[in-house]
Amino acid sequence: MPRIQSCILANLNHYFRLGDDDQRLLRDLEKDPAQMRSGQPLWTADSPVDQLYIIQSGWAYSFRDNPDGGRQVVDILLPGDVAGLRELTFATHISEARMITEGVVYPFPHHRILDIMENSTPLSMALLAAFARQEAILTERLLLISQRSARARIAHFIIETHTRLNRVQPTDLSGFYLPLSQKLLGELLGLTSVHVSRSLSDMTRDGLLTKARHHIEVHDRDRLFEEADFDDRYLSSAMSGLHARVEDTA
Amino acid sequence: MPRIQSCILANLNHYFRLGDDDQRLLRDLEKDPAQMRSGQPLWTADSPVDQLYIIQSGWAYSFRDNPDGGRQVVDILLPGDVAGLRELTFATHISEARMITEGVVYPFPHHRILDIMENSTPLSMALLAAFARQEAILTERLLLISQRSARARIAHFIIETHTRLNRVQPTDLSGFYLPLSQKLLGELLGLTSVHVSRSLSDMTRDGLLTKARHHIEVHDRDRLFEEADFDDRYLSSAMSGLHARVEDTA
DNA sequence: CGGGCGGTTGAAGTGCATCAACTGATGTGG
DNA sequence: CCACATCAGTTGATGCACTTCAACCGCCCG
Numbered sequence: 001m002p003r004i005q006s007c008i009l010a011n012l013n014h015y016f017r018l019g020d021d022d023q024r025l026l027r028d029l030e031k032d033p034a035q036m037r038s039g040q041p042l043w044t045a046d047s048p049v050d051q052l053y054i055i056q057s058g059w060a061y062s063f064r065d066n067p068d069g070g071r072q073v074v075d076i077l078l079p080g081d082v083a084g085l086r087e088l089t090f091a092t093h094i095s096e097a098r099m100i101t102e103g104v105v106y107p108f109p110h111h112r113i114l115d116i117m118e119n120s121t122p123l124s125m126a127l128l129a130a131f132a133r134q135e136a137i138l139t140e141r142l143l144l145i146s147q148r149s150a151r152a153r154i155a156h157f158i159i160e161t162h163t164r165l166n167r168v169q170p171t172d173l174s175g176f177y178l179p180l181s182q183k184l185l186g187e188l189l190g191l192t193s194v195h196v197s198r199s200l201s202d203m204t205r206d207g208l209l210t211k212a213r214h215h216i217e218v219h220d221r222d223r224l225f226e227e228a229d230f231d232d233r234y235l236s237s238a239m240s241g242l243h244a245r246v247e248d249t250a
Numbered sequence: 251m252p253r254i255q256s257c258i259l260a261n262l263n264h265y266f267r268l269g270d271d272d273q274r275l276l277r278d279l280e281k282d283p284a285q286m287r288s289g290q291p292l293w294t295a296d297s298p299v300d301q302l303y304i305i306q307s308g309w310a311y312s313f314r315d316n317p318d319g320g321r322q323v324v325d326i327l328l329p330g331d332v333a334g335l336r337e338l339t340f341a342t343h344i345s346e347a348r349m350i351t352e353g354v355v356y357p358f359p360h361h362r363i364l365d366i367m368e369n370s371t372p373l374s375m376a377l378l379a380a381f382a383r384q385e386a387i388l389t390e391r392l393l394l395i396s397q398r399s400a401r402a403r404i405a406h407f408i409i410e411t412h413t414r415l416n417r418v419q420p421t422d423l424s425g426f427y428l429p430l431s432q433k434l435l436g437e438l439l440g441l442t443s444v445h446v447s448r449s450l451s452d453m454t455r456d457g458l459l460t461k462a463r464h465h466i467e468v469h470d471r472d473r474l475f476e477e478a479d480f481d482d483r484y485l486s487s488a489m490s491g492l493h494a495r496v497e498d499t500a
Numbered sequence: 501c502g503g504g505c506g507g508t509t510g511a512a513g514t515g516c517a518t519c520a521a522c523t524g525a526t527g528t529g530g
Numbered sequence: 531c532c533a534c535a536t537c538a539g540t541t542g543a544t545g546c547a548c549t550t551c552a553a554c555c556g557c558c559c560g
Contacts, residue, residue: 064393067479072393086389089382089487117367117374124367124374131378132339135385139336142392143314143322146440150516181538190396195516197539213525213538229317237339400548431506445548447507463506463557 022120029054030106036060042083042097042105049090051107053083058103059179062086063187064095073188075134076161076180079103080168082130088113101179129237136234145190148229150199153189155228158209158216163235178216272370279304280356286310292333292347292355299340301357303333308353309429312336313437314345323438325384326411326430329353330418332380338363351429379487386484395440398479400449403439405478408459408466413485428466 042053060077077083087093116123144153165171183193200211208224210217218224292303310327324345327333337343366373394403415421433443450461458474460467468474
């Protein structure tokens with residue numbers, strides 16, 4: 001059993017057996033903590049891509065600007081997430097990332113990834129898994145935005161976010177911290193803030209939930225799941241046979 | 251310079267210096283060709299995840315079913331693409347994948363990925379790059395579906411697909427093979443086939459293009475790019491400093 | 501030659517956007 | 531600690547891009 005619970009692995013419900021070298025590699029990633037203020041950028045568009053960021057605490061988001069003034073929020077980053085993976089292979093960023101709340105992040109340069117891939121198969125697999133997880137979340141949202149109603153998108157997002165939070169720290173669905181403005185929610189879910197407001201009002205009137213500034217309360221868990229048509233398989237990372245193999249060879 | 255041009259690397263505009271071991275690993279992936287018929291599934295929903303597939307020739311797509319009867323096409327897979335990456339870490343597939351045309355694919359079991367990650371850093375980086383590329387395409391489509399008009403989505407898709415094809419085999423934008431039904435296009439772009447038909451008619455009337463059953467002709471390249479607001483950076487994979495490092499250590 | 505799929509076209513409906521005015525919170529400097 | 535500016539959210543009126551339903555055509559293929 002691993003003694004260290006790395007941030008990279010914290011949000012994968014799955015642990016690899018780590019040798020001393022693996023653990024040293026992990027510690028190297030986390031030796032440069034940066035205290036971030038709310039709203040502070042992690043990176044900006046067109047800046048060179050040279051670092052990744054482990055979110056230690058706080059919420060962040062990444063987004064893309066649209067020539068006609070709109071923005072598309074691409075991911076909501078929670079503690080334990082790795083930020084910057086998507087653009088790992090780009091020369092310059094095409095998105096921007098900012099903190100939503102204050103928090104602590106561990107930036108580390110790309111070449112550490114090479115260290116990992118050269119020296120630790122288990123950590124490399126964890127990296128792949130983090131990648132896959134992030135893409136799964138994105139795919140789910142694509143389906144959501146493309147095909148489901150505003151209410152369903154909102155319901156789904158609430159459950160997804162609660163599930164992700166709950167994996168890192170126990171979180172009660174019936175009432176938890178959700179520091180997103182309706183504008184941000186809209187930019188994430190492909191809606192205007194006006195329509196987010198209307199939808200939330202409707203859902204409140206129907207007794208599903210109440211949303212205050214930075215707090216949400218879910219009153220009817222079952223109906224929320226039903227409206228969201230939520231299936232949590234996309235958040236799992238079973239690694240099928242790969243995990244067994246990694247442990248065998250460790 | 252590498253002597254072998256692997257399918258994995260074919261669609262990355264970027265080559266790593268490969269040792270003999272790397273090349274052997276690559277050949278191992280391609281030793282099991284499967285001739286596929288049009289419409290034949292690569293995998294189906296709920297089946298166990300145990301293989302990846304290199305598309306050697308032909309077109310394929312993956313999609314997810316929606317409880318209310320709709321489908322969301324998640325990716326269009328072209329020669330040189332690796333299919334199955336997204337669900338690498340799942341126990342069972344939540345999507346389905348099928349051939350669009352007939353073609354040849356190289357299926358290979360997951361444990362070969364471990365072989366790669368244990369034995370070849372350059373190939374591991376290529377795998378990461380393939381992952382990143384796929385996610386970039388997905389992100390771009392999310393932005394598209396979420397914020398742009400039907401015409402813009404169609405225009406963008408045509409240019410994107412041409413760009414991807416052109417990277418594998420020279421393809422003339424002014425007329426090329428595009429074996430997608432309007433229904434499939436709609437399921438990919440979040441539109442009904444009816445609206446795809448209307449939009450294509452409009453664009454034809456405006457002298458932008460003509461689309462026949464399995465063939466497309468672009469008549470006004472500049473205006474198509476303009477309508478699509480196309481920026482090809484998301485299809486690049488520069489690998490910034492990583493590439494240099496990989497070559498240094500190879 | 502018949503059946504089915506891919507595509508076209510029309511009429512009517514709708515979920516969300518847009519524009520706009522307003523309220524209440526938040527935060528800031530005097 | 532209040533005055534004021536700003537931002538987050540609410541609500542209403544109106545518009546429109548896309549959907550839905552439906553009929554129809556033409557092509558391909560058995």
